[in-house]
Amino acid sequence: MNRDLQSTMGIYQELGLGQVIVATGNFTELGGSLMPTEVLEAMQDAARSFVSIPALQERAGQVIAEHAGAEAGYVTSGAAAGLVLATAACMTGSDPAAIHQLPDTAGLKNEVLIHKAHSNNYNRMFRLAGATVKELGYSAHRTQPWQLESALTEKTAAIIYVVAQFLLSKSALPLTDVLRIAQDRGVPVIVDAANELPPVENLRKFTDLGADLVIFSGGKDLQGPQPTGIICGRRELVAACALNGAPNHGIGRPMKVGKEEIVGLLAALDRYVQLDHQARIARWEQQVSLILDALADIDGLHLRRVFPDYTGRPVPRAWLTWEENATGLSKPAVLDALANGSPTIRLLEEYGGDGLLIDPTTLLEGQESIIAERLRAIFTSPGTL
Numbered sequence: 001m002n003r004d005l006q007s008t009m010g011i012y013q014e015l016g017l018g019q020v021i022v023a024t025g026n027f028t029e030l031g032g033s034l035m036p037t038e039v040l041e042a043m044q045d046a047a048r049s050f051v052s053i054p055a056l057q058e059r060a061g062q063v064i065a066e067h068a069g070a071e072a073g074y075v076t077s078g079a080a081a082g083l084v085l086a087t088a089a090c091m092t093g094s095d096p097a098a099i100h101q102l103p104d105t106a107g108l109k110n111e112v113l114i115h116k117a118h119s120n121n122y123n124r125m126f127r128l129a130g131a132t133v134k135e136l137g138y139s140a141h142r143t144q145p146w147q148l149e150s151a152l153t154e155k156t157a158a159i160i161y162v163v164a165q166f167l168l169s170k171s172a173l174p175l176t177d178v179l180r181i182a183q184d185r186g187v188p189v190i191v192d193a194a195n196e197l198p199p200v201e202n203l204r205k206f207t208d209l210g211a212d213l214v215i216f217s218g219g220k221d222l223q224g225p226q227p228t229g230i231i232c233g234r235r236e237l238v239a240a241c242a243l244n245g246a247p248n249h250g251i252g253r254p255m256k257v258g259k260e261e262i263v264g265l266l267a268a269l270d271r272y273v274q275l276d277h278q279a280r281i282a283r284w285e286q287q288v289s290l291i292l293d294a295l296a297d298i299d300g301l302h303l304r305r306v307f308p309d310y311t312g313r314p315v316p317r318a319w320l321t322w323e324e325n326a327t328g329l330s331k332p333a334v335l336d337a338l339a340n341g342s343p344t345i346r347l348l349e350e351y352g353g354d355g356l357l358i359d360p361t362t363l364l365e366g367q368e369s370i371i372a373e374r375l376r377a378i379f380t381s382p383g384t385l
């Protein structure tokens with residue numbers, strides 16, 4: 001057993017919980033991400049003294065803004081909270097009466113527009129702020145610019161633009177078209193780019209294109225504290241996010257981040273922009289190759305390296321699918337065998353396909369061998385399941 005793995009398990013073992021190998025990428029349900037030492041140490045330091053939270057948020061905002069090439073930044077309790085605050089900010093601006101009034105939006109601009117092709121589980125965050133969600137365009141056919149133009153009304157508070165791997169349709173307008181139309185009409189665009197790191201360049205990409213507010217998770221590839229996220233963008237809108245958020249008593253008050261999380265997020269960000277991202281990709285390639293090579297000779301099992309992923313992120317992955325007739329294995333049977341073994345192994349179910357994906361970004365060193373061995377056992381002796 002890899003020493004690294006053992007040392008990460010102590011507290012969960014004490015609590016009677018088993019080890020999980022996560023080959024899905026960062027999922028909140030599976031603990032999100034693991035914080036590197038620099039982040040943990042910064043959080044410990046932060047925990048030892050009191051500090052003014054507004055002053056710390058102000059300073060954090062400057063650091064975020066620098067890294068993101070934005071006018072301003074803010075730390076939220078996760079990207080989902082960022083979506084709530086960004087929506088609130090676009091409805092209230094800095095008007096204290098409007099901030100006080102939420103989630104009642106009577107008399108305010110209170111509609112957010114989102115492409116049908118972008119609608120997802122996080123739509124609820126916009127409604128949590130009090131907004132009404134209006135879908136536009138088609139889910140299968142290419143949406144036309146007139147569809148956005150005609151959907152914009154005097155009630156439109158913002159346009160939401162989602163960039164995510166789980167979106168399977170390319171039928172939304174390109175972001176550049178959305179930004180052009182929105183700017184003409186003076187409507188802010190909020191980009192949900194929660195999971196769009198790596199590449200590190202994406203920290204700036206959407207702001208550079210002209211998005212008004214851009215949202216990232218702090219607890220995914222950034223490896224900051226799990227309950228953190230980033231909002232960056234235009235100064236007055238970011239200020240309005242802060243006014244709606246803790247320690248102020250707006251709708252964001254229950255979504256507070258502590259001093260430890262704010263400082264941890266900054267440490268994670270500083271680390272991330274200095275990481276050798278090429279070396280990370282090279283390590284992921286090795287892990288993926290090992291799995292592909294180890295299983296190449298199994299009858300009825302088809303394997304392939306997938307690169308880049310759906311939104312162009314530079315993450316190599318192993319993709320596997322199999323003939324149920326040849327192997328005698330259904331997909332639920334394989335997932336059960338992986339989940340019920342020790343350690344539990346979680347792979348990513350392909351969005352819109354039958355395959356399973358092994359995402360190395362959340363694998364610890366050596367776990368690729370454990371996955372390969374387990375899959376080999378499952379596919380070469382299915383009778384023992």
Ligand SMILES: *Cc1c(COP(=O)(O)O)cnc(C)c1O
Pocket residue numbers: 028077078079080081122162163164192193194195216217218219228229
């Ligand atoms: C993960 C994710 C979120 C939520 O991020 P948290 O930091 O967990 O709150 C929102 N939107 C998208 C597209 C995501 O992938």
